[in-house]
Amino acid sequence: MSSDASPTTRRRFVYPKKHLKDALGLSRGRYNQIGNFVLAQSEINIGIGAKPPAAYFAELAEQADGGAKKYGGMDNAPEMQENLHMSCLPEAMLQGEIPEYEDFLERRRRLMGLKIKSWFESL
Numbered sequence: 001m002s003s004d005a006s007p008t009t010r011r012r013f014v015y016p017k018k019h020l021k022d023a024l025g026l027s028r029g030r031y032n033q034i035g036n037f038v039l040a041q042s043e044i045n046i047g048i049g050a051k052p053p054a055a056y057f058a059e060l061a062e063q064a065d066g067g068a069k070k071y072g073g074m075d076n077a078p079e080m081q082e083n084l085h086m087s088c089l090p091e092a093m094l095q096g097e098i099p100e101y102e103d104f105l106e107r108r109r110r111l112m113g114l115k116i117k118s119w120f121e122s123l
Helices: 017-024 042-048 053-066 077-086 091-095 101-122
Strands: 011-012 037-041
Touching: 011 042, 037 042, 053 077, 053 091, 077 091
Parallel strands: none
Antiparallel strands: 011 037
């Protein structure tokens, strides 16, 4: 879920649109929240597809623990944690703590705000 934009990088929903529409009945205005977007390599985006976060974060955790590389080349927990941190994603998601969508948005917005604040303070 890299934050580096490149020709093979695509915007993806952290909580996939199909999952939010089918499982929760959310409207476009609710799933198209800025806090629900990350940049991901195309092959990662395709691999995750419409899987709910609990499913693909469990697979990411296995990958970070030396398991099969399903989503990019990261294969160790510190690198995966750093990637989540850089993307302002709650790092506890890698330990299986998957918040409800609205709670996730609140947490992610807070992390994004802290990152922006830190950047401004460094100027």
